[in-house]
Amino acid sequence: MSKEHSWGWRKRLVFGLLLMLVPVMSGLGFWQLERAEQKRKILQRWEATESVLSSLPAHRTAASEYDGRAVELHGMLLQQRVLFLDNRIRQGQAGYEVLVILDVKASPQYVLLNLGWLPADRDRNVLPDVTLPAGDIKIAGRLVTPLRGFTLGTASWQAGWPQRIQQIDLAAISAASDVALYPQVIRMSEPLVPDVQVGWAPVNMPPERHIGYAFQWFMMSIALVVCLVVFGWRLWRKDLHTVKVTTE
Template sequence: MGRLRRQKGDVVQYSQPYPGTRRPRARRFRPGWGPTLAVLLLLPLLVGLGLWQLGRAEEKRQLLAGYEARRQADPVSVLDLERQPDPAFMRVRLQGRFDAQHSLLLDNRIRNGRPGVELLQPFYDPASGLWVLVNRGWLPWPDRRTPPTFDTPAA
C-alpha cells in the first residue's frame, strides 16, 4: 500500500494507485523447449497430411466423374467390353436368358425401413458364351415365413 500524504485539509491522496486497481503486469507467452520442439516437428507433418488429403479428394472427384460418364454412356456389347482396359461401371448390352432355377436372395436388405431381399439371377449370353450374375433389384419380404415371389422374364 502506498504512503499517505496530507494536503489541504482532510483530502487524502495516495502516491500509488488505490490497492486492487493496479494494472496487472503484461504476461509474455514463453513456451518451454518441449512444446516448441513438438510444434516444429509436427507442423510440417500435419501440413503435409492436409495437402495429401486435398490430393486424395481431387483423385476421388475425378474417379467418380469417370464412373458417372461411363454410367451415362451408351451400352457396349460384351465383345467390346472384353477389349476395354478398365470395364468398371460400363453399361453392357446382353441378349439371352435368365436362369430362374439358380436365383439367389441376398437377405437382410432394409429399404425405407422395410425388410427385403436383393434378387440375384444368373444370365446367359449365347453370343459370347458368358454367364453373368445380375442384380435384378430389391424385393419386399414382409412375411419371413414365406419366400418372396418374383417373375423371371422369358427369353
C-alpha cells in the same frame, strides 16, 4: 531429466506427429478430387447418346472405365443361382436386391445381374419367393463396378441356394457358383420378374460433394501448416533464448 526438458521433448513429438498429418490430409483431398472426376465420367456415360453395347467389352483397362454404359444381351439365367443382397433400404423400408447369373448367349461369359429391389419379410428367416423366366431372354441395363464395403470377418456361405449376402463380392460368388463372372454387374433398366422395383441413381454421391470434401481436407491441411509454422517458430525462439542464457 528435468521437467522443462521433458516437456520440450513432448512438444517436439507432438510437432512431428502433426507434421505427418499434413500429407495425409492433402492426400485425402486429392483422392476426393479423383472420385469427383470418376463420378463426372460416369454421369457423362450415363447421359451419352452413344450406341448400346450388344456384347460385354473386353477389359483391357480398368473395369470402372465402362461404368454407366448401356448394354443389351441375350442369354439364359442360371435358375438355381439366386442371391439376395441384404439391407437395401428404399423409401424407409428394408429389403433385398435380387442377384442372378446370366449365361451370355454365343459367349463363354457369365455376368451377374441386379434385377432390382424387393421388400423383406418381417421374419428374417423367410426370403422372397422369386420365379425367374426360363429359356432365352433379352436383358437391358447398365454396367456398374461393385464397390466392396467394410465387413467384420469373412462372409459365411450357407449350404444350398438361394443365398443371403451382405455385399457383392464377385470372387466369392464366382467360387460358390463355380463359374467365372464378368468383373462388373448389370443393373437392370426394366423389371424382369414381377414385383421387383428397378431404378438406381447413376452415382451415390454427386461430383460436387466430393469437391466440397476435397476443399475441406485442403483447408484443414493449410490450417495445420499455419499452426505448425507458428508452433515451430515459438519452439525455435525458445531454444534460441535457452542457448543465449546458457552461454552468458
